[in-house]
Amino acid sequence: MKGGKVERSREAMAVTYRYPRAALTVDCAVFAFAEGALHVLLIRRGQAPFEGMWALPGGFVGMEETVEAAARRELQEETAPDHVYLEELGSFSRVDRDPRERVISIAFVALVRGIPPVLRGSDAAEARFFAVNEVPALAFDHDAILSVARERLRVQLRTLPISVELLPKRFPLRELQALYEAVLGSAIDKRNFRKRALKAGVLVATGDVEEGVTHRAAELYRFDKKRMERLEKDGLVLGIG
Amino acid sequence: MKGGKVERSREAMAVTYRYPRAALTVDCAVFAFAEGALHVLLIRRGQAPFEGMWALPGGFVGMEETVEAAARRELQEETAPDHVYLEELGSFSRVDRDPRERVISIAFVALVRGIPPVLRGSDAAEARFFAVNEVPALAFDHDAILSVARERLRVQLRTLPISVELLPKRFPLRELQALYEAVLGSAIDKRNFRKRALKAGVLVATGDVEEGVTHRAAELYRFDKKRMERLEKDGLVLGIG
DNA sequence: CCAAAAGTGTTGGTTTTACACCCATGG
DNA sequence: CCATGGGTGTAAAACCAACACTTTTGG
Numbered sequence: 001m002k003g004g005k006v007e008r009s010r011e012a013m014a015v016t017y018r019y020p021r022a023a024l025t026v027d028c029a030v031f032a033f034a035e036g037a038l039h040v041l042l043i044r045r046g047q048a049p050f051e052g053m054w055a056l057p058g059g060f061v062g063m064e065e066t067v068e069a070a071a072r073r074e075l076q077e078e079t080a081p082d083h084v085y086l087e088e089l090g091s092f093s094r095v096d097r098d099p100r101e102r103v104i105s106i107a108f109v110a111l112v113r114g115i116p117p118v119l120r121g122s123d124a125a126e127a128r129f130f131a132v133n134e135v136p137a138l139a140f141d142h143d144a145i146l147s148v149a150r151e152r153l154r155v156q157l158r159t160l161p162i163s164v165e166l167l168p169k170r171f172p173l174r175e176l177q178a179l180y181e182a183v184l185g186s187a188i189d190k191r192n193f194r195k196r197a198l199k200a201g202v203l204v205a206t207g208d209v210e211e212g213v214t215h216r217a218a219e220l221y222r223f224d225k226k227r228m229e230r231l232e233k234d235g236l237v238l239g240i241g
Numbered sequence: 242m243k244g245g246k247v248e249r250s251r252e253a254m255a256v257t258y259r260y261p262r263a264a265l266t267v268d269c270a271v272f273a274f275a276e277g278a279l280h281v282l283l284i285r286r287g288q289a290p291f292e293g294m295w296a297l298p299g300g301f302v303g304m305e306e307t308v309e310a311a312a313r314r315e316l317q318e319e320t321a322p323d324h325v326y327l328e329e330l331g332s333f334s335r336v337d338r339d340p341r342e343r344v345i346s347i348a349f350v351a352l353v354r355g356i357p358p359v360l361r362g363s364d365a366a367e368a369r370f371f372a373v374n375e376v377p378a379l380a381f382d383h384d385a386i387l388s389v390a391r392e393r394l395r396v397q398l399r400t401l402p403i404s405v406e407l408l409p410k411r412f413p414l415r416e417l418q419a420l421y422e423a424v425l426g427s428a429i430d431k432r433n434f435r436k437r438a439l440k441a442g443v444l445v446a447t448g449d450v451e452e453g454v455t456h457r458a459a460e461l462y463r464f465d466k467k468r469m470e471r472l473e474k475d476g477l478v479l480g481i482g
Numbered sequence: 483c484c485a486a487a488a489g490t491g492t493t494g495g496t497t498t499t500a501c502a503c504c505c506a507t508g509g
Numbered sequence: 510c511c512a513t514g515g516g517t518g519t520a521a522a523a524c525c526a527a528c529a530c531t532t533t534t535g536g
Contacts (some may be wrong), residue, residue: 016257020304022265024345063261063343067334071292090332091347093308102304106332215486216533456513457506
């Protein structure tokens with residue numbers, strides 16, 4: 001192969017290569033479920049290009065981290081939830097996707113529980129969650145990334161028990177159903193949904209009921225992690241809706 | 242953002258950046274189905290590192306092409322089949338995956354019809370298809386890539402009519418079943434398989450039968466592309482086995 | 483007692499699985 | 510006439526879709 005490092009100048013990190021190289025970034029579509037709607041985290045860009053526009057959070061991949069580690073690091077910079085599910089979505093490499101220079105991005109789907117507190121990012125002027133149906137036009141090709149991400153989420157929701165990543169530890173079944181309806185975009189019959197959900201064998205009733213509600217309180221359920229792992233090992237874990 | 246191009250030296254393409262950058266490559270797991278077995282294309286490395294070892298075909302991503310275009314170009318360099326199905330598998334970015342320097346690779350799954358003639362590649366000492374069960378230890382992290390690729394192929398075969406990409410234009414149903422069995426690794430009941438295959442609605446009998454066979458000749462089928470497109474548009478295309 | 487949501491079963495149709503024999507052809 | 514693979518049907522079980530009413534609770 002060709003194109004290895006040739007020399008280092010005295011400038012801190014500057015480096016010369018025999019052939020030009022694209023810059024490599026990660027971008028994350030961070031989804032959260034709240035108030036019956038799917039939300040996605042956007043940051044307002046503080047500099048050109050696309051200054052003032054909203055964009056998916058992301059950043060450069062460092063020389064000493066994997067692509068996934070870079071995605072995780074960027075997420076921690078914007079928001080700091082305890083646990084983040086991360087799944088690689090694919091690369092976006094249109095030659096002109098960044099007007100400054102050649103930048104290739106690896107996109108990720110991230111799922112977080114509830115809407116976490118959003119930190120003021122260093123280079124992000126502002127960051128907040130938008131309901132996916134109220135997302136404005138985005139910078140770069142981030143509209144395309146988000147659209148692929150939403151499609152991926154639909155597929156995965158039907159295939160894997162990823163709802164565990166989006167819901168609080170304990171939740172009423174109604175909430176699980178609302179999540180399915182929000183992501184899949186269609187109403188589901190309550191009786192059929194409950195049958196399927198319980199038959200999947202990964203939900204257990206806690207015995208407690210929700211509180212502070214103005215009508216009959218629903219039973220709270222939780223995912224049974226042990227059972228999920230066991231099923232997953234046998235390749236038997238399926239979605240619910 | 243930071244890290245833009247700073248200067249070009251007089252060397253043909255040499256270029257200096259403010260921060261180091263990983264090199265970006267593509268690697269392809271090229272699958273073909275022949276003699277009842279799934280095969281994958283490997284090239285023997287002509288230089289260090291891993292000189293003499295087998296590896297997946299791949300190469301650098303150019304500055305004026307998308308990642309997918311790079312994969313297609315590399316494929317044409319190794320083998321030149323009329324049509325190649327290409328699907329991005331994901332990135333492989335372990336920091337030490339290449340002993341020379343930081344190289345991040347985007348892996349692809351490619352499907353070709355039959356075993357095409359393999360061209361002598363420029364930097365490949367040798368290239369040929371191996372039955373997937375007889376693949377030797379591979380260079381870099383290509384064992385890992387291949388294993389993810391095989392898993393992806395299993396999933397896709399159950400989900401999409403990708404068998405069309407691996408079979409000749411006309412084939413007996415036995416051949417389709419053999420493909421499913423080779424990829425999924427388990428025997429399938431012939432009667433049930435045929436029912437499902439025909440019910441999928443994308444196969445049509447040609448009226449012709451195979452020739453040169455020492456027993457009763459089987460009817461030849463082909464995929465109905467029009468019908469596939471129509472179903473695909475409605476999101477209804479499913480696998481068969 | 484009203485409003486709001488929780489909770490619960492049945493039926494009919496469709497799909498999936500398991501399973502074994504006869505037929506056509508070539509040698 | 511034998512060997513090889515081609516081709517076919519049925520019954521039981523599982524699964525899925527459609528569908529509406531009663532119960533609990535808080536206000």
